[in-house]
Amino acid sequence: MATAVKETGDTGIMANKEARQQWLAEQTAKSKEKQVSFINSISSKLGRARPTAAPAHPFRGAPDFWREFEWPIDERAEKFMENFRAVGGHSLRLGSMEEAKQFIVDKAAEMSAKYIIRQNQPELAEMDLEFALSEAKVSVWNSDPEEQWKARAAEADFGVVVVDHAAAYTGSLTVLSSKDKGRSVSLLPTVLMAIIPIERLRTRLGEVLVEFDRAGREQLPAGIHFISGPSRSADIENDLTIGVHGPGVVYAIIVG
Amino acid sequence: MSGATQTNLGTVKERAGLALNNDFLRKAVKFTTERLRTGKEKAAADHGNWDEWRERGRQIRLHTIAHLDYYLNLFVENARANGVHIHFAETAAEAVEISLAIAKQVEARTVVKSKSMVTEELHLNHALESIDVEAIETDLGEYIIQLAGEAPSHIIIPAIHKNRYQIAELLSADAGETLAPDTQILAGFVRRKLREKFLEADIGMTGCNFAIAETGSMVLFENEGNARMVSTVPKTQITLMGMERIIPSFEDLEVMATLLPRSATGQKLTVYMSGISGPRREVDADGPDEMHIIIVDNGRSLQLGDPEFQELLNCIRCGACLNACPVYRHIGGHAYGGTYSGPIGAVLTPALKKNIAEWDDIANASSLCGACYEACPVKIPLHEMLVYLRRRKLEAGRGDKLEAIGMKGFAAVMKNSKRFGAVLKIGKLGQKLVVRDGGIRSKIGPLKGWNSYRVTPSLPSESFREKWPTMEQEIRHGLQEMDPAVKSRMEAIVRERQSGGNGGKGNGGHGHHG
Numbered sequence: 001m002a003t004a005v006k007e008t009g010d011t012g013i014m015a016n017k018e019a020r021q022q023w024l025a026e027q028t029a030k031s032k033e034k035q036v037s038f039i040n041s042i043s044s045k046l047g048r049a050r051p052t053a054a055p056a057h058p059f060r061g062a063p064d065f066w067r068e069f070e071w072p073i074d075e076r077a078e079k080f081m082e083n084f085r086a087v088g089g090h091s092l093r094l095g096s097m098e099e100a101k102q103f104i105v106d107k108a109a110e111m112s113a114k115y116i117i118r119q120n121q122p123e124l125a126e127m128d129l130e131f132a133l134s135e136a137k138v139s140v141w142n143s144d145p146e147e148q149w150k151a152r153a154a155e156a157d158f159g160v161v162v163v164d165h166a167a168a169y170t171g172s173l174t175v176l177s178s179k180d181k182g183r184s185v186s187l188l189p190t191v192l193m194a195i196i197p198i199e200r201l202r203t204r205l206g207e208v209l210v211e212f213d214r215a216g217r218e219q220l221p222a223g224i225h226f227i228s229g230p231s232r233s234a235d236i237e238n239d240l241t242i243g244v245h246g247p248g249v250v251y252a253i254i255v256g
Numbered sequence: 257m258s259g260a261t262q263t264n265l266g267t268v269k270e271r272a273g274l275a276l277n278n279d280f281l282r283k284a285v286k287f288t289t290e291r292l293r294t295g296k297e298k299a300a301a302d303h304g305n306w307d308e309w310r311e312r313g314r315q316i317r318l319h320t321i322a323h324l325d326y327y328l329n330l331f332v333e334n335a336r337a338n339g340v341h342i343h344f345a346e347t348a349a350e351a352v353e354i355s356l357a358i359a360k361q362v363e364a365r366t367v368v369k370s371k372s373m374v375t376e377e378l379h380l381n382h383a384l385e386s387i388d389v390e391a392i393e394t395d396l397g398e399y400i401i402q403l404a405g406e407a408p409s410h411i412i413i414p415a416i417h418k419n420r421y422q423i424a425e426l427l428s429a430d431a432g433e434t435l436a437p438d439t440q441i442l443a444g445f446v447r448r449k450l451r452e453k454f455l456e457a458d459i460g461m462t463g464c465n466f467a468i469a470e471t472g473s474m475v476l477f478e479n480e481g482n483a484r485m486v487s488t489v490p491k492t493q494i495t496l497m498g499m500e501r502i503i504p505s506f507e508d509l510e511v512m513a514t515l516l517p518r519s520a521t522g523q524k525l526t527v528y529m530s531g532i533s534g535p536r537r538e539v540d541a542d543g544p545d546e547m548h549i550i551i552v553d554n555g556r557s558l559q560l561g562d563p564e565f566q567e568l569l570n571c572i573r574c575g576a577c578l579n580a581c582p583v584y585r586h587i588g589g590h591a592y593g594g595t596y597s598g599p600i601g602a603v604l605t606p607a608l609k610k611n612i613a614e615w616d617d618i619a620n621a622s623s624l625c626g627a628c629y630e631a632c633p634v635k636i637p638l639h640e641m642l643v644y645l646r647r648r649k650l651e652a653g654r655g656d657k658l659e660a661i662g663m664k665g666f667a668a669v670m671k672n673s674k675r676f677g678a679v680l681k682i683g684k685l686g687q688k689l690v691v692r693d694g695g696i697r698s699k700i701g702p703l704k705g706w707n708s709y710r711v712t713p714s715l716p717s718e719s720f721r722e723k724w725p726t727m728e729q730e731i732r733h734g735l736q737e738m739d740p741a742v743k744s745r746m747e748a749i750v751r752e753r754q755s756g757g758n759g760g761k762g763n764g765g766h767g768h769h770g
Contacts, residue, residue, distance in 0.1 A: 023361055027341060034344040035332060038553075042325040042499075045560035055323045059315035061507030062514070063308050083524065142541040149541040150489055154455060170513075170525040179539035183488045187481060205525070206510035213506045217334050217471040217533070222543045223488070224473075224531040231481040232527055233443065235397030235413060237420050238288055241443040244396055245450065246481025246528070 062206050070203045076168040077254050080201060083171025084252050087229035088242055091171075093254040097195075100253050101127045104193050107251070108133055108158060117141060117153050117189060118160035120180035123197075129160065141182040150184050159189035159247065165208040166201045166252075170228055173252060174208050177223035186227060192247040194227070198256035268621045272591040281417040285409075285588045288416050289579040295522020296576055296631070303518060313515045314635045316508050317570035320469075324560070324569075327469040327502045328551070334472025335549060338534030343550045351552045352383045355461075355494060358548055359389050362492050364458035368450075370476070370483035371395045372463025373573060374496040374552055376408065376595045377608075380461075392457070394450050394482040396443060403430055409589030409597065411575040412520050417588060450482070460486030460544065464497035465573070466512055467549075470505050473533040474549065477516060477526040484528055493535070493544035499551050500569040506531070512572060515633035519574040555608030564644045565607050570634045571600055577638055580631035583621050592621065599628035599638045603645060620646070 043050040061067075071079060081091040094100050104127075108116065116138045118124045130138045139152045153159065161181070165174035173194050177183045186192055202208055205226075212220060231246030242248045300306040320327055332342050345351035351374075359367065367389055369375065381391040381402075393402040397415035401408060403426045408414030415423070424437035427445055435441055462483055466475040474495055476483045487493050503512060509531075517523040536543030559565045578584045578598030589597035594605035602622055622628075628638040 020361060024341060031342050038344045039325050039329045042557060042560060045557055047561050051326045055326060057319055057504055059312060059319060062510050063312050172525055177540060182542050184542045187484050187488060205513055209506040209510050220471055220533045222534055222536050222540060226529040228525045229527050232479050233396045235415055236423055236439045236442055238291060239439040241439050244443055244447055244480040245485055
């Protein structure tokens with residue numbers, strides 16, 4: 001009986017899925033057809049034929065004077081921390097990953113963190129927070145295909161990530177999504193602990209952005225997220241509120 | 257947000273009458289716009305070379321729009337290659353139809369939305385409700401005005417017109433318990449409530465600040481994290497995108513990221529800036545399974561090839577022109593009666609609708625002082641467009657006859673500065689007869705057409721030209737007048753923020769929109 005129900009259920013889902021795929025295929029066909037008239041109508045309003053080659057773009061990117069601007073590494077770290085703190089974030093510079101680990105362990109104890117989720121990154125595996133924080137439940141993103149990972153991130157007190165890039169001038173972290181790096185880990189927990197290996201810290205936002213042009217479409221992850229401080233809003237009488245939807249407490253730890 | 261409440265409340269003049277009578281609105285709008293404007297000016301000055309950045313931003317936008325057929329097509333091809341389902345909508349009705357079809361396909365019961373001006377334009381929430389899909393605005397300010405059943409009154413701070421007591425009342429009704437009028441408590445309630453909504457919603461819906469042609473990525477700027485939520489948690493993502501949102505590359509995004517947050521809220525960068533390139537990859541454990549981008553025209557392409565209005569498509573929706581505009585600061589957003597308010601709304605609304613006749617009176621809701629142009633990070637000559645609009649209205653025979661005569665007279669007088677001087681002298685004498693409370697209200701003589709719409713300030717003992725530096729000062733630095741109680745409360749907030757550890761100096765507008 002139970003088996004029969006299950007089979008019917010599966011068949012229903014399969015049929016649904018097929019109908020869905022068919023609908024999507026129809027939509028794609030329709031969209032491709034419409035694309036021609038939509039784009040041609042733009043050309044005709046612009047009063048010329050549709051260009052076949054890329055137009056010369058002489059003003060691409062930032063002005064030239066800006067591209068030469070770069071702070072030496074120590075100043076870069078100082079400016080990053082200054083900017084990050086100015087928007088309500090916490091930031092510090094530590095000498096080693098070992099110190100960073102101790103800092104996170106101490107904070108977890110101080111703030112009574114019970115649930116911690118971390119990205120599945122080698123630097124974090126080496127830290128072995130699972131062992132150091134035996135009092136808390138430490139989950140490793142996407143380490144078990146059966147787990148509800150979004151729910152694990154949503155319940156977490158701490159999310160721990162190693163960032164992919166950082167930019168000092170705007171005080172921004174950049175995190176990229178992958179199988180081992182969930183978008184939810186830097187978003188859903190109450191506190192975000194972000195480690196910045198100093199060699200990933202640049203001066204300008206543009207130094208990070210241009211990497212994505214260089215990599216090209218096929219190499220880009222689904223999610224690229226720049227994070228510049230704790231979640232905030234001033235929607236009620238201009239009164240600044242921290243932690244509206246995203247993490248309200250963010251630590252940016254520069255290592256090195 | 258329901259769009260239906262926002263239109264057809266008579267003319268701008270009548271709506272402005274309503275707005276001007278609402279004391280809190282007027283003061284709150286003034287306070288907020290001044291805060292945003294000061295923040296913007298400081299951020300621009302701190303950054304330096306602001307005019308060179310503006311010029312660069314303008315050039316990138318001009319270039320992209322001049323080759324929109326090429327870049328939009330490139331974006332579409334790349335986004336499709338990323339696995340995005342692309343749809344084209346020439347009209348608002350088509351965009352709604354596509355959105356509803358997707359909602360039906362995925363059997364959606366709830367849609368969580370992050371701020372999107374395009375969806376306001378389409379009145380999409382109402383349409384979703386009509387097929388029993390609950391649409392929830394998740395941006396704090398948008399959530400508040402959705403509960404109130406109102407439309408946003410400012411592009412960046414949508415609930416600018418509500419005070420904390422009104423907000424506490426709305427949220428208490430929503431919570432089923434009394435919530436204190438305390439910002440932290442109110443925001444805390446919304447955070448908890450919306451957390452559940454994010455996790456159970458079937459569709460996440462976003463706007464789009466920029467779309468990168470070369471990689472097929474869409475970019476969102478925001479402060480709260482709700483746009484990230486709606487594009488990460490639900491299984492299906494729908495993005496509504498104006499067809500002109502394109503920029504060529506991530507390199508170009510640096511320029512936009514330099515101009516947009518500084519111009520909107522005075523921030524160096526919004527808390528979150530996300531570049532999303534398609535649905536989740538096969539191996540990813542979060543992100544949507546399915547992603548749709550609906551590319552919306554809805555009147556935008558009417559500006560293409562129009563030498564006077566094509567630059568409207570360069571707009572990056574920062575709201576700086578609202579904050580700079582002396583008229584907006586007096587009457588607030590709702591008086592404009594369209595989705596977009598302020599100087600940009602005064603031009604964009606009739607331009608998108610291509611029925612200047614119906615919306616003609618908002619072109620008059622401007623003093624043509626040019627503060628909007630100076631504030632614009634991509635240098636759109638809005639004040640000139642307002643004049644073109646008035647001219648077209650007159651050409652279409654819809655103009656006020658008296659104002660037409662007034663404008664001709666104005667042109668004749670302005671061509672000759674001696675005559676201008678002479679007219680001023682006559683005016684100074686003549687006005688003695690009609691001045692009351694420092695304003696001219698009578699509807700007689702040469703000012704009749706003009707005064708039917710506004711109260712003309714009496715001619716000063718010094719001439720306009722002599723007084724220009726002072727007036728400029730006022731326009732640039734704000735008119736000083738506010739209820740002492742409101743002022744002291746708001747000032748206390750600012751002081752607290754400056755001394756307190758949790759705020760820092762940044763202005764925390766919530767996100768931008770798309």
